[in-house]
Amino acid sequence: MRTQTLGGRWLLPALGVTVLLVLWQVVGAGQLLGRSIPPLTEVIGALGSRGDVIWRATLATGQRALLGGLAGFALGVLLASVTAWLPRSTAPVLRSAVLINAIPVVAVGPVLMSLSTRPFIPEIFAGLSVLFSTVLAVSDGLRTASPSSEALFSVYGARRSTRFRLLLFPSALPMVADALRLAVPAALLGAILGEWFGADRGLGVVMVSAMRNVQYGLLWAAALAAIVVSVVFYAIATALERAASARFARGTQAPSPVAALRRGENALLGLAIPVALVLLWQIWVWVGHVPQIVAPQPAGVGRALVTDFVPYLEAAALTTVSALGGLVSGAIVGIGLAVLVSVVPWLYSMLSPLALIIPTVPIVVFIPIIGGLLGYGMQTVFASCVLMAFFPIYVLALSGLRSRPPGADDVFAVHGAGRWQRLIRLSLPSSVPTLLLAVRISAANCFLIAISAEWLMGQGGLGRLFSERRVVLDNDGSWAAVIVAVALSVAAYVIAAAAERRVSARWQS
């Protein structure tokens, strides 16, 4: 009998964790990868001897992530609610969210630093990081009410507010809770990035100073603390998500598609949103009498781009190589490992804790660790991008490989199909839509991580160009680098989304 006993269910995952920890200890103690990977015991030692420092930093970062994250989350829910009240606003709101998400937070930092917002940069970053996924998920959730319930409300002539309060919002709650869960690592990521801009304490501060002072035990201990905070918040959000799904019956209803725009409108919107943002920027500079040192004028930035385009082109090329190369390499490793794990059941069990932890990890904590391992330069940027792409792609590939059409496994069994046939003819094709989703999520983020890593550890690329221009007070030039980065990131997202739409249509059952 294949009955799963309690021991059987826990044994392999526990063994997997043990093997990983032992491997870590061996690599660290033997200095197999240099001093930058300290043994587990050294990290625990650092947690003990510098416990007070780490504890204070953890409290500070946790508080900032919580405050900023909740503010960003509330704003996201509010924006998404607007799309439910005014369905025609859905496309413009979602597009603006994509565009704003493409602005690298490290580029927003210097602006915030020169304003009165300076002490709140970590909170603002946490809020900004959360905003995008919240708007997207909640807006989807608000479109999951079943058509027959919508008809019921129309028949009784329910007002918009009633419809929203009694139908749309309750049916969106499971996805609102989903969004909250996604927000946890994003908020921590934002808070830690924000602390790199010069907060007085916090895990981000500890990590950067530990990296520069070659205190690897402390660096890893701080990263570990960040992950623990994330796991704790994530567990709370997961409990909320479970409760919401049970109470508000997460349906199988897919979100109804966003009201389609006509071709002309579509193109117009694609143009209008960036133009509106540039206009807002210009008005802000004029009305607020913003000095050049805080924010340049759009025309100046445009001039900088046109007159001196060669370094921007070179930097953009380097950043693109890191981001896309990292994306492709991360995808290959992620899909490869997911396939391997899915055909070797005991390995799947052993690595299952990994798949549980990965979605909770704020990925920026690895940039200083990789920096410590590989040093300053493009290799660190590239490795950061690989890791950035690997995490979501591995986890989504795993779930994609298991989301096979109902009954298909039986059909394969009845025809005596073997493990490899199931993999090639069933599991891999089944996972295509999920994989494309993973690629879309990673595409824009790879550019953001590439720029953050270049800014912190790189020796070239847009992130580096941005900080170089800034140091010599060439604000036109530094903003121009940001504009190029935003354009690249948006282009990556748009191309990935178009590919996903096109291919997914074929996969619809």
Next chain:
Amino acid sequence: MTSAPGLVFDSVEKSYGSSRTAVKALTRFSLTVAEGEFVAVLGPSGCGKSTALRVAAGLEPLDSGAVSVAGESPARLIREGGLGVAFQDNALLPWLTVAANIELPYRLTGRPVDRGRVAELIALVGLSDFAASRPSQLSGGMRQRVSIARSLVLSPRVLLLDEPFGALDAVTRHRLNTELARILDAERSTTLLVTHSVEEAVFLADRVVVMTGRPGRVKLETSIPFGRGRTKEIQTSGAFLAIVAELTAALDADDADVAA
């Protein structure tokens, strides 16, 4: 009707779950479907009729007893490609065309694809204009026809149908039953159909078996006195309605047993 043993269940016992919380699905379940015979199994929901079919398909191990097909184990039959199945959820692969879905059994059993045979079956189920369509472009009834064609493509010795029309509306179901009768007249296999529709069972089968509630056991067997080549007209005949009434009463009596 021949008497050579086709599909034999010999006092099969099957339960689900761990030993403490086990739910008995089948107990002392014995049934013989002769070579070339069409047997329909009727029973209340959850009586284990689908379990019986899954055991015959080799999809579930059994606790005790035996299942054999012409003296061989289901696993052996699977290796020979001698089994065809169609399920309630059509289990089509959404990324493949109708033709590619029907070809799938050839690829899974590692045989060369017989395109003539595939085209013949597509024509038989009336989908010649849709060979290059994808499942998402078809109605529920059309998808189920693809599923039936796929189950027949290897000319299986044993055909297992698990509520193949269970998810369809009554009118479509009626029409597909008439078509299935015609198709199976052309494609003779030893067939086991599991259904909860009395009319469907009586219209299609040579013999109907009624099962008790859980744990499932055979309660009543009735031979259907109509030959092959049935048309929808027989469904209004007195003999047809009498058998339907008798079997419906047997099913109702079972509900009373459960309630008591």
